[in-house]
Amino acid sequence: QKEVxxxxxxxxxxxxxxxxxxxxxSNSAFQYFMWYRQYSRKGPxxxxxxxxSGNKEDGRFTAQVDKSSKYISLFIRDSxxxxxxxxxxxxxxxxxxxxxxxxxxxFVKA
Amino acid sequence: EAQVTQNPRYLITVTGKKLTVTCSQNMNxxxxxxxxxxxxxxxxxxxxxxxxxxxxxxxxxxGYKVSRKEKRNFPLILESPSPNQTSLYFCASSPWTGGxxxxxxxxxxxxxxxx
Numbered sequence: 383q384k385e386v387x388x389x390x391x392x393x394x395x396x397x398x399x400x401x402x403x404x405x406x407x408s409n410s411a412f413q414y415f416m417w418y419r420q421y422s423r424k425g426p427x428x429x430x431x432x433x434x435s436g437n438k439e440d441g442r443f444t445a446q447v448d449k450s451s452k453y454i455s456l457f458i459r460d461s462x463x464x465x466x467x468x469x470x471x472x473x474x475x476x477x478x479x480x481x482x483x484x485x486x487x488x489f490v491k492a
Numbered sequence: 493e494a495q496v497t498q499n500p501r502y503l504i505t506v507t508g509k510k511l512t513v514t515c516s517q518n519m520n521x522x523x524x525x526x527x528x529x530x531x532x533x534x535x536x537x538x539x540x541x542x543x544x545x546x547x548x549x550x551x552x553x554x555g556y557k558v559s560r561k562e563k564r565n566f567p568l569i570l571e572s573p574s575p576n577q578t579s580l581y582f583c584a585s586s587p588w589t590g591g592x593x594x595x596x597x598x599x600x601x602x603x604x605x606x607x
Contacts, residue, residue: 390532414594425496425582425598426535470534474594478523478542479550484534 383408388471388483397492401458405471405483408452414474415447417456420485421467429469430456461490494519498583498599505573506607513568513602515583523586524566525550525596526558528579535582541566573606580604 388405395401403417413434418426430445432438432454438445444457454471471483496517505511517524525540527550537550541560555577557569566585570577581602588594 386534388534416595418596423601425584425600426596427598428595431595478540478588478594479537480594480596481537482527482535484532 385409385475385481386471386473386483389486390484392487392489394489394491395461397461397463397490399461399490401456401461401465401488401490403456403458403469403471403486403488405454406452407454407473409475410449410452412473412475415445415454416472416474416480417443417445418470418472418482419467420470426470461488463490463492466490494597496583496585496597496599498581498602500602501600502603504605504607507574508572511570511573511604513570513581513583513604515566515568515599516564517566517583517585517597518564519585519587519597520563521585521587521597522563523588523594524560525584525586526556526566526568527582527584528552529582529601530579538568538581570604573604575606578604578606 416431417429419429420426432445432447435449442459446455468485468487470485526538527535536552539558541547583599584596
């Protein structure tokens, strides 16, 4: 079983839609959960992070962690064509290591 | 401008011809790492370095070498490339102090094709 599982998509939505991106993970000891955004032909950039359980909101983006079910989510409200990118969930494991999901490709159509 | 710079960005080579992908960061970060990105597999760590002269294997180190002689540079060496090393490679650095997320700052990637 992979430590982090993420549906690679692609996911295509109309402009203005609410987008839900999700990952599951295997180790209940993980504490730091992140979402990176990667535009085409660019390196990933940190979008949001959450420590332990709960929600974190930043503008149109909300990151959510449910440790009881080992499930992490990223919600995008009022999605825009500029949100079209690959979104990677990431988890800091023990020590100095970050593991990544496969990434979900998102297309927002104008 | 704070950045991680990789070179070359694109490279086509042949099996067995040694190559080096350079990586340099100007943010004075202690931690540096190499990843490869393949469809459906995401980012997988090849090697990482906590500081000068300190390197360790990641999840997929076979066929790769690294060195960290200076804080800012972390080259990736493929001594004898093979077609299964065709991939998109990313170098990343982090100011990681151990008590936070360890945000990674990535270069723009190096697309390598081994024929």
